[in-house]
Amino acid sequence: MQKVRADPGHSSGYVERFRALAAAGEDIVGEARLVEAMVPPRSRILDAGCGPGRLGGHLHRSGHTVVGVDVDPTLVAAAQEDHPGPRWFVGDLAELDLPARGVAEPFDAVVCAGNVMAFLAPSTRIEVLRRFRRHLTADGRAAVGFGAGRGYPFPEFLQDAEQAGLVPDLLLSTWDLRPFREDSDFLVAVLRAAEHH
Structure with a gap:
């Protein structure tokens, strides 16, 4: 929310940008297709940091049960408006406790x-990753993607994940399945619960 305080128009601008891209027929759901390849039909999926709902909305329309959480109320309101069906919540991922909000089943x-x-x-960061693990089924997986040069080096992220009880199943450099290399400028980590955590 620091970003929003620094730029009050940030959230509405973000919403409009993705609405415009969708209206123009751009592919804005590549991340959702990767997740769909990871799970059987009619799965339960948590969209963590859901923003205006582009991924959760797509996954819901594909037949999955979706819950989305974002700290920004403007983005959650846009998700509710543009993508009815999933359950959208305003919340801090570091305090994620969906059973307390009536969502008992794991993802x-x-x-x-x-x-x-x-x-x-x-x-x-480590607490957010712990909460992802806590909300997954025993064999569930988390797909986490972000770019380099944003103050969170990939090796540090992978160490944090391990500390949170998550280990990599697969490391990619894009959401369209290109392999991760040492010099990749983007990481998509597919993580699962460590055996003894």
């Missing part, structure tokens, strides 16, 4: 796209 997948991890306060 088959968590998707965390749009550089959400890089926007988090550094002090909350």
Whole structure:
């Protein structure tokens, strides 16, 4: 929310940008297609840092049960307006406790796209990853993607994930399945719960 305080028009501008891209027929759901490849039909998916709902909305229309959470009320309001069907909540991912909000069942997948991890306060990163793990089924997985040069080096992220009880199943450099290399400027980490955590 620091970004929003610094630029009060940020959220509405973000909403309008994705509405315009969708209206122009641009592909804005590539991240959702990767998640769909990870889960069976009619899965339960958590859209963590859901923004205006582009991914959760697509996943819902594909037949999945979707819950979306974002700290920005403007973005959640846009998700509710543009993508009815999923349950959208305003909330801080570092305090994520969906059973307390009446969502008891764990999720088959968590998707965390749009550089959400890089926007988090550094002090909350491990706790957010812990909460992702806590909300997953035993064999569920989280797909987390963000770009380099945003103050969260990839090796540090992977260490934090391990500390939170999540280990990589697959590391990619794009949402369209290109392999991750040492010099990649983007990371998509597909994480699962560590065996003994």
